[in-house]
Amino acid sequence: MEIALRVNGQERTGDIEPRRLLIHFIRGDLGLTGSHVGCDTTSCGACTVLLDGSPVKSCTLFAVQANGSEIKTVEGLMQDGELDPIQAAFKEEHGLQCGFCTPGMMLTAAELLDRNPSPSEDDIRWALSGNICRCTGYVNIVKAVQAAAPAKSEPVATGSEA
Amino acid sequence: MTTVEETDVHGIGQSVKRKEDDRFIRGKGTYVEDLVLPNMLHMAILRSPIAHAKIVSVNVDEAQAIPGVVAVVTGELLAQHNLAWMPTMSGDTQAVFATDKVRFQGQEVAAVVAEDPYIAHDALGLIDVEYEPLPAVTSPQQALQPDAPLIRDDKEGQTDNRCFQWETGDKDATEKAFQQADKIVELSTFYPRCHPSPLETCGIVADVNPISGKATLHMTSQAPHAIRTVFALVAGLPEHKIQIITHDIGGGFGNKVPVYPGYVAATAASLLIGRPVKWIEDRTENLISTGFARDYHMRGELALTNDGKMLGIRVELLSDNGAFFADAQPTKCKVGLFHIVTGSYDVPAAYLSTQGAYTNKAPGGVAYRCSFRVTEASYLVERLVQNAAYELGMDPAELRRKNFIKPEQFPYKSATGFVYDSGEYERAMDLAMNELGYAELRKEQEAARAEGRLIGIGMASFTEVVGAGPSKDYDILGLKMFDSAELRVHPTGKAILKIGVQTQGQGHETTFAQIVATELGIPTEDVLVQYGDTDNTPYSLGTYASRSTPTAGAATAMVARKLVEKGKKIAAHLLEVSEEDLEFKVDKFSVKGAPDKAVTIQDVAFAAYTNMPEGLEHGLEDNHYYDPPNMTFPFGTYMVVVEVDADTGQWKVLRMLAVDDCGKVINPMIVQGQIHGGLAEGYGIAAMELITFDDDGNCIGSNFMDYLLPTSWETPRFETHMTETPSPHHPIGAKGVGESATVGSPAAYVNAVIDALAHTGVRNIDMPVTSAKVWEAMQGAARSS
Numbered sequence: 032m033e034i035a036l037r038v039n040g041q042e043r044t045g046d047i048e049p050r051r052l053l054i055h056f057i058r059g060d061l062g063l064t065g066s067h068v069g070c071d072t073t074s075c076g077a078c079t080v081l082l083d084g085s086p087v088k089s090c091t092l093f094a095v096q097a098n099g100s101e102i103k104t105v106e107g108l109m110q111d112g113e114l115d116p117i118q119a120a121f122k123e124e125h126g127l128q129c130g131f132c133t134p135g136m137m138l139t140a141a142e143l144l145d146r147n148p149s150p151s152e153d154d155i156r157w158a159l160s161g162n163i164c165r166c167t168g169y170v171n172i173v174k175a176v177q178a179a180a181p182a183k184s185e186p187v188a189t190g191s192e193a
Numbered sequence: 194m195t196t197v198e199e200t201d202v203h204g205i206g207q208s209v210k211r212k213e214d215d216r217f218i219r220g221k222g223t224y225v226e227d228l229v230l231p232n233m234l235h236m237a238i239l240r241s242p243i244a245h246a247k248i249v250s251v252n253v254d255e256a257q258a259i260p261g262v263v264a265v266v267t268g269e270l271l272a273q274h275n276l277a278w279m280p281t282m283s284g285d286t287q288a289v290f291a292t293d294k295v296r297f298q299g300q301e302v303a304a305v306v307a308e309d310p311y312i313a314h315d316a317l318g319l320i321d322v323e324y325e326p327l328p329a330v331t332s333p334q335q336a337l338q339p340d341a342p343l344i345r346d347d348k349e350g351q352t353d354n355r356c357f358q359w360e361t362g363d364k365d366a367t368e369k370a371f372q373q374a375d376k377i378v379e380l381s382t383f384y385p386r387c388h389p390s391p392l393e394t395c396g397i398v399a400d401v402n403p404i405s406g407k408a409t410l411h412m413t414s415q416a417p418h419a420i421r422t423v424f425a426l427v428a429g430l431p432e433h434k435i436q437i438i439t440h441d442i443g444g445g446f447g448n449k450v451p452v453y454p455g456y457v458a459a460t461a462a463s464l465l466i467g468r469p470v471k472w473i474e475d476r477t478e479n480l481i482s483t484g485f486a487r488d489y490h491m492r493g494e495l496a497l498t499n500d501g502k503m504l505g506i507r508v509e510l511l512s513d514n515g516a517f518f519a520d521a522q523p524t525k526c527k528v529g530l531f532h533i534v535t536g537s538y539d540v541p542a543a544y545l546s547t548q549g550a551y552t553n554k555a556p557g558g559v560a561y562r563c564s565f566r567v568t569e570a571s572y573l574v575e576r577l578v579q580n581a582a583y584e585l586g587m588d589p590a591e592l593r594r595k596n597f598i599k600p601e602q603f604p605y606k607s608a609t610g611f612v613y614d615s616g617e618y619e620r621a622m623d624l625a626m627n628e629l630g631y632a633e634l635r636k637e638q639e640a641a642r643a644e645g646r647l648i649g650i651g652m653a654s655f656t657e658v659v660g661a662g663p664s665k666d667y668d669i670l671g672l673k674m675f676d677s678a679e680l681r682v683h684p685t686g687k688a689i690l691k692i693g694v695q696t697q698g699q700g701h702e703t704t705f706a707q708i709v710a711t712e713l714g715i716p717t718e719d720v721l722v723q724y725g726d727t728d729n730t731p732y733s734l735g736t737y738a739s740r741s742t743p744t745a746g747a748a749t750a751m752v753a754r755k756l757v758e759k760g761k762k763i764a765a766h767l768l769e770v771s772e773e774d775l776e777f778k779v780d781k782f783s784v785k786g787a788p789d790k791a792v793t794i795q796d797v798a799f800a801a802y803t804n805m806p807e808g809l810e811h812g813l814e815d816n817h818y819y820d821p822p823n824m825t826f827p828f829g830t831y832m833v834v835v836e837v838d839a840d841t842g843q844w845k846v847l848r849m850l851a852v853d854d855c856g857k858v859i860n861p862m863i864v865q866g867q868i869h870g871g872l873a874e875g876y877g878i879a880a881m882e883l884i885t886f887d888d889d890g891n892c893i894g895s896n897f898m899d900y901l902l903p904t905s906w907e908t909p910r911f912e913t914h915m916t917e918t919p920s921p922h923h924p925i926g927a928k929g930v931g932e933s934a935t936v937g938s939p940a941a942y943v944n945a946v947i948d949a950l951a952h953t954g955v956r957n958i959d960m961p962v963t964s965a966k967v968w969e970a971m972q973g974a975a976r977s978s
Contacts, residue, residue, distance in 0.1 A: 048311070050311070058226075058227075063220070064220070064224075065219070065221065065222075066220070067226070067443070068226070069392045069394075070476040070896065071475050072897055074896070074898055075897055075902075077392055105219070106219070106220050108219075109219065114219075118218040118219070121214070121218050122218055123210065125211070125865075127214060127217055127218070128444075128699070128700070128866060129393070129442065129444040130214075130216075130217030130698065131222075131391075131392040131393045131443030132392050133217050134220045137218070155905070156905040156906050156908075159904070160904040160905050161904070162904075162905075163897070163902050163904055164905075165390065165391055165444050165446070165874070166444055166866075166870045167866060167869055167873075168868075168869030168870045168871075168872050168873030168874075168908060168911060169869075169904075169905040169908050170869040170910070171866060171869065172905070
């Protein structure tokens with residue numbers, strides 16, 4: 032089947048089997064390997080991309096379902112050579128360790144901040160609850176999202192400063 | 194000459210931002226699944242749906258006939274190349290692909306190698322395996338019954354399902370201590386099977402060059418050098434023709450220590466076909482077949498005087514080792530380092546008797562973010578101590594305080610033979626209690642109870658033992674547990690540090706550069722840390738059991754000191770003074786008493802290639818193989834406050850406060866991040882994570898909808914604090930820290946729940962402490978009161 036969609040602002044096309052998963056199209060056909068596969072069951076969120084602005088788990092969507100849509104992956108977060116504030120904040124706040132969940136986590140967070148420029152800690156934790164991280168215990172991910180928020184909320188209390 | 198302060202080189206003690214993040218935040222990490230080699234094929238593995246069965250036949254004709262299928266690999270084919278079985282890390286054997294029987298659900302039976310992964314999976318469904326089912330053995334208790342079906346009939350002389358028997362400590366002395374005791378407190382508890390579940394599963398791209406015979410194995414390994422040696426021994430390949438490259442690893446937590454059948458099969462397929470072969474596990478394969486953790490049935494007893502002095506500890510263990518004894522642990526240890534079970538306490542006598550059993554479950558007990566079973570030991574003793582406090586009518590903190598090993602007792606030799614290097618247990622506990630407001634909380638707990646609300650305060654004052662070697666005591670398959678570092682300074686004063694230990698997210702690219710910065714004065718940003726390529730890094734036993742900093746971190750400091758010594762000779766030549774007149778501070782060699790007469794490390798590096806004194810070898814580089822004189826013993830106190838819903842058994846963490854002491858801290862930001870991660874995994878283990886089996890041996894917990902990992906929503910909020918008690922024997926005073934929080938925290942969470950119910954007589958709820966189990970415990974307590 033032929034499909035055409037916009038990925039990170041560029042027109043992309045593919046001639047693919049109907050059963051091909053969106054994540055495999057993105058990683059294999061388009062070579063955008065920043066999105067990862069962690070669980071195959073829509074549980075972990077490592078494959079999260081934005082589809083028409085909303086976070087989706089691309090491991091449980093067929094690529095043909097994305098025909099005609101606008102996709103954003105981690106590779107599309109930078110604008111004009113500048114890091115997105117969420118990318119800068121993840122580094123600054125040590126919001127990542129092994130880096131495997133990070134692309135999906137940042138995209139989910141970026142979408143949250145688009146909707147809600149000053150999320151509370153509960154807002155952030157709820158929004159990110161479809162993305163599993165095994166390394167950070169989420170503490171610094173929450174901090175990073177707060178730091179990247181256009182309208183800053185109260186920082187998280189986490190004991191004595193390291 | 195400008196003065197460079199210690200902080201200007203961004204060395205030890207500073208929260209330097211991580212170098213590795215620049216690629217990860219752009220989605221430009223390179224994980225094994227990202228690799229695409231020319232002509233690469235894809236492998237998928239057929240696994241047994243049955244836990245225990247004879248293989249009657251394997252027919253691959255239909256699978257082979259699908260266009261795009263290049264080969265179907267069976268156990269029989271591997272057997273022709275003497276590869277159907279492989280050695281395990283505990284000196285047992287494990288089937289690569291089953292030939293005679295399948296012994297657990299998910300065991301590898303055959304594989305399809307195809308042009309495309311979708312085709313490979315299509316073909317798997319067409320392999321026809323005829324099984325003759327056998328009764329499954331699903332618990333170690335069942336396994337050791339006299340009439341239990343024999344699982345390991347492949348092993349000569351094996352007549353039952355006993356896997357090992359091992360004891361340590363002084364049985365008689367412990368017996369005597371128990372005879373003298375006023376009080377004996379007993380706890381039988383099960384530390385259930387759980388799984389490390391790094392977010393990236395295991396995988397390999399095996400690329401055996403048909404002309405040179407060189408095998409380049411791009412794989413997810415926490416111990417690439419040791420694995421290279423194992424591959425050489427297993428496959429009979431010459432070791433100089435095996436190169437293991439790890440790239441970026443998406444978490445490990447022990448899961449990526451062992452050699453798995455998929456690695457061997459993909460390598461064999463590449464060798465036979467002459468093209469690169471990629472194999473990437475799916476999540477179910479990862480959960481049902483790779484290294485699990487724990488699965489220990491434990492019975493502990495603590496002997497005490499009426500006023501709370503501990504006299505002895507006695508433990509009986511029964512472990513469920515699965516179908517093959519494939520635990521990753523030092524050779525001489527059958528239950529890892531469980532004999533650290535005396536914990537933070539001065540217990541004069543200890544005795545431990547253990548046995549392991551084969552069952553029809555996945556093999557490969559790994560330490561899930563833990564130093565070889567110290568997690569189970571720490572859990573048991575910390576649970577026992579709290580229960581003992583209830584029996585004695587003492588406050589659990591005060592019972593701990595009374596028995597802590599005191600600072601002046603270090604180095605302290607424990608009843609099971611460990612020599613604890615340093616610790617200030619009381620200081621850590623007091624800090625935790627003060628920050629928590631412990632005394633006040635106890636009053637609140639009392640007041641809440643009067644209103645019918647169930648508040649619990651749990652604590653754990655753990656001590657870990659990490660950083661194996663020393664080589665005289667610890668080896669894996671004979672490979673001694675030293676570690677190494679190689680440091681080369683280029684003419685312009687930039688350096689490359691090569692290490693064999695393997696980061697999986699711990700930030701080695703940054704922290705190891707910080708050690709060089711402090712020792713040699715070359716700023717962290719000017720030090721490139723290279724790892725993950727066995728052709729280009731020195732030998733290493735790998736990263737697990739919190740051993741990188743204690744071993745390779747020490748080697749890094751030591752090699753840098755060698756370069757300082759050589760640098761001193763060069764500086765003496767440049768300054769025309771004698772070596773003895775020089776001192777090295779931060780980044781400069783200066784004349785004692787005349788600090789302006791100085792050259793920098795960069796001047797010295799340039800001279801090493803341009804203006805070397807006669808008689809001195811050119812260049813500025815060296816290596817160091819470090820054999821630690823002892824383990825390091827990080828410690829801390831964790832405190833958890835929970836509220837249990839009296840109607841439903843649901844419990845919620847109100848506070849989680851951690852005080853850690855890992856000796857000298859290299860990068861506080863990274864250390865704190867490690868602790869956060871461990872506290873979350875500890876919570877998962879205490880509250881949610883469970884791999885279990887039905888009576889037929891079907892794995893329950895084979896995907897992330899059944900095997901529950903904590904998300905940002907369930908994970909408690911953490912408050913973290915540090916004390917710093919340097920290791921006296923480590924060159925920079927550091928101890929390992931990556932696993933402290935997973936080791937220490939499960940007991941604190943569970944103790945908190947028990948504490949909320951203790952007044953009703955509840956003394957144990959096995960993990961994971963689900964609301965259903967809490968509710969049942971409350972009903973039981975109500976019935977018996």
